[in-house]
Each structure stands twice: as structure tokens, then as C-alpha cells.
Amino acid sequence: MNCTLCHTKLIEKIDAEYYNCPTCDAYVKDELLWFNAANEKKHYEQHNNDINDIGYQNFTAPVTNTILDLCTIDMLGLDYGCGKGPVITEQLKKKGYSVDLYDPYFYADESYLTKQYDFIFSCEVFEHFYTPLKEIQKLHGILKQGGFLIIKTHLFNHQTDFKNWYYRKDLTHVFIFTFKTFAYIAATFGFNVITLDEKLIVLKKL
Numbered sequence: 429m430n431c432t433l434c435h436t437k438l439i440e441k442i443d444a445e446y447y448n449c450p451t452c453d454a455y456v457k458d459e460l461l462w463f464n465a466a467n468e469k470k471h472y473e474q475h476n477n478d479i480n481d482i483g484y485q486n487f488t489a490p491v492t493n494t495i496l497d498l499c500t501i502d503m504l505g506l507d508y509g510c511g512k513g514p515v516i517t518e519q520l521k522k523k524g525y526s527v528d529l530y531d532p533y534f535y536a537d538e539s540y541l542t543k544q545y546d547f548i549f550s551c552e553v554f555e556h557f558y559t560p561l562k563e564i565q566k567l568h569g570i571l572k573q574g575g576f577l578i579i580k581t582h583l584f585n586h587q588t589d590f591k592n593w594y595y596r597k598d599l600t601h602v603f604i605f606t607f608k609t610f611a612y613i614a615a616t617f618g619f620n621v622i623t624l625d626e627k628l629i630v631l632k633k634l
């Protein structure tokens with residue numbers, strides 16, 4: 429298969445399930461092992477992202493706090509891949525922000541494609557992308573110049589053994605990013621990197 433982000437031909441797997449792309453450094457799951465949509469929806473329905481769950485609010489706090497820091501209430505936001513319980517959006521709305529929701533399974537309203545956003549956030553979503561190139565192109569296209577793309581995913585930092593890493597073991601994760609992958613994305617698509625931490629990435633569209 430080819431890398432689903434940069435199209436480099438992937439030749440040898442590093443373990444039973446994943447390739448490591450020599451160009452963008454992403455870890456790409458073998459497409460023969462991808463979940464089908466029906467199983468995927470069932471899996472997400474069990475995700476514990478209840479709006480009133482304090483644990484989940486703490487989990488999403490880095491994203492919420494980043495938005496409160498960088499964005500003002502006159503800006504339009506998109507919660508991309510919000511899941512069935514859009515915790516971050518609920519908290520932002522209480523503070524007066526306008527945020528659209530999109531999720532292919534739970535909020536499948538595609539009107540967001542016709543709009544332009546000041547900020548887009550995506551919490552624990554990017555690692556599920558089957559076609560990250562198309563997804564990032566799409567998000568880049570609906571983001572205003574100078575707009576923010578705020579992403580929560582867990583970057584693989586090479587300090588842990590990949591094979592035994594918890595994030596690799598999630599059945600629905602198919603594309604795992606590294607610091608280098610985001611450097612590649614910023615250079616390729618035209619973003620400034622504002623934050624590049626192991627669990628939080630903020631990009632600003634050039």
C-alpha cells in the first residue's frame with residue numbers, strides 16, 4: 429500500500445499491523461486490517477465521552493483551554509469528529525462561542541463544507557483517518573487564512589516500544605502521527621506550527 433498521507437510506497441511492515449512511512453514518519457496501519465464502518469460505529473457508541481463526565485472534561489481541557497486562549501466569541505468554530513457527546517462544544521457554547529458540529533456517524537450534516545471557519549478543532553479523531561491527505565486538504569480548504577487547526581492526538585515519540593504502546597492497540601486507530609509527521613504537514617499544506625506537544629498540536633493557516 430501507499431502512505432495515506434504522502435503517497436510514499438510502503439514496503440515492509442515494522443510489526444504485524446503497521447508500516448512506518450520513510451517520508452512523513454507516520455505509522456500507517458495495513459489497510460487489510462481496517463475496521464468496517466458498522467463495527468466502527470458500534471465501537472464509538474461505547475466511547476465514554478459523556479458531556480457531564482468530569483473525567484472526560486479534564487481529558488479534553490487542553491483543547492478547550494487552547495480555544496479560550498486563542499479565539500474570541502465572534503469567531504466561528506467547527507468541532508470536527510465531535511462524536512456522540514460534544515463536550516468541548518458544550519463548554520464553549522456556555523461561554524458564548526458559535527461552533528458547528530460534524531461527525532460522520534452522529535452529526536452527519538455536511539453543510540460545514542460550504543463555510544469558512546476561524547478555528548477547527550478535532551479531539552482524538554486524526555488517528556482514525558483512513559485518508560489523512562484528503563481530510564487535511566478538506567480542513568485546510570474550509571479554514572480561513574490565519575485560522576487555527578487545533579488537534580488532540582497522541583504523537584508517537586519513539587521513547588516507548590511501538591508494538592506495546594496503548595495507542596497502537598486501539599482497534600480503530602489506523603494512522604499514528606509523530607512530531608516529524610506534523611512538520612511534514614505544516615510544510616506541505618502551508619501552516620505555521622504554534623504548538624507541537626505530544627498530545628496537542630496547534631497549526632495556523634498561512
Ligand SMILES: [Zn+2]
Nearest residue numbers: 431434449452
Ligand atoms: Zn507518509
